[in-house]
Amino acid sequence: MTTVAVVPGDGVGPEVIDQALRVLDSLGLGLSFDVLDQINAERFRRTGVAMSHEEMVRISSARRVLLGAIGDPRVQQTGYARNVLLRLRFELDLYVNHRPAVLLDDRLSPLRDPARRSIDCVVVRENTEGAYIGSGGVLRSGTPQEIAIDNDISTRHGVSRVLGYAFSVARRSVCMVDKSNAVPFGGGLWQQCWADARSAHPGLASSHLYVDAAAMKLIQDPTAFDVIVTNNSYGDILSDVTSQLAGGLGTAASANLNPEQGVGLFEPVHGSAPDIAGQGIANPVGAVLSAALMLDHLGRGAEGDALRGAVRKAVSARRCTPDLGGQLGTEDAGAAIAAEVQ
Incomplete structure (x- = not known):
């Protein structure tokens, strides 16, 4: 039996994870869930423990x-967040952040031109390097001369992989996004590794854009993209753009992966949304x-496609939460998806 560790977490996390587990159960796959619902902000506020060694071992x-x-x-x-999310990413070496964006229903696109609405792409974000790793410091703190430094780290190993x-994972093409015209050292390394990667994959179309141009192109015509690959911070921003073009942050999914080790962490992108937590309206x-x-x-692609198809049917029928044009609460929206699976 395959065991999945489940960390519901904070805010709307437990509400939406309950529905994900309900829908998974409707497939009858016999998955076993090891629920670690003690990993949350409440415990951290009481004890100062974000995630224990024993919990890390279970995961x-x-x-x-x-x-x-x-x-x-x-x-x-x-x-708190660093000792849960970043600890998982670093200790499990989840170097890929894989964020697909597929338009669920035509009415959800903010674009006027119907021919350009059908976004179907993936943002591949480097997940263990870049500006988010916490390298830096502060000098002359609290003085008018205070200096704050955040280091943006890129390694040949990390960029290449x-x-x-x-x-x-590309079907048609890969677009590498950087800002090497203004950030020459890290950008230069990305450019070198990009040249090597293109040479190793001559059968796929490839292109390069600076991050500002990529953001503009996404708004202009998102259908032009298949796979976008970039660093940690640019990927964070561009994947939020693609999620909005696909129907909003409430629809956005992500996978944090180490493909070689077969390890993965899977989470919705929307965060804990404390302003609506406990109201039963989270998507x-x-x-x-x-x-x-x-x-x-897990090698269950057919079942994964069944879930995606069920979501599409439920959303198209407006059996969904208000942000997607329906009138259902969280539980009823989950039930609607589960019913489509069955």
Whole structure:
């Protein structure tokens, strides 16, 4: 039996994860869920423990993690989120952040031109390097001469392997995005690795854009893209753009992967949304589609496609939450997806 570690987390996380588990159960796959609902901000506020060694061992043993959301406005210390999310990413070496964006229904696109609405692309974001790793510091703190430094780290090993992954999942083309005209050192390394990757994959179309031009092109015609690969911070921004073009952040799914080790963490992109937590109105689609990515990772692609098809049918019939044009709450929206699966 395949065991999946489940971390519901904070805010709307437990609400949407409940629906993802409900939909997974409707497939009858016999998955076993190891639920670690004690990993949350409430415990951290009481004890200062974000995630214990024993909990990390349980998650590592399962090798697949379904996560709801981490974050609580009552916890101001960045150490809580870093000691859960970033610890998982770094200790499991989840160097790929895979964020697909597929338009679920034509009415959800913000674009006027119908010919350009059908976005169907993937943002592949390098996940363990870049500006988010916490390298830097502050000098002369609290003085008028205070200096804050955040280092943006790129390594040949890290860049090369994420570019290789991007080519491995491409259907038509890969676009590498950087800002090497203004950020010459890290950008120069990305350019060198990009030239090597293109040479190793001559059968696929490839292109390069600076990040500002890529953002404009996405708004102009998102159908031009298949796979976009970029660094941690640019990928964070561009994947939010693609999710909005596909129907909104509530529909966005992600997979944090180490393809060689067969390890993955799957989570909706929307975060903990504390302003609507506990109201029963959170959109479960991002969590369900993250579960579908997990099924793909488990070699259950047909079942993953079944979940995606069920989501499309439910959304097209407006059996969904208000942000997608329906009138259902979280539980009823999850039930509607499960009914389409059955």
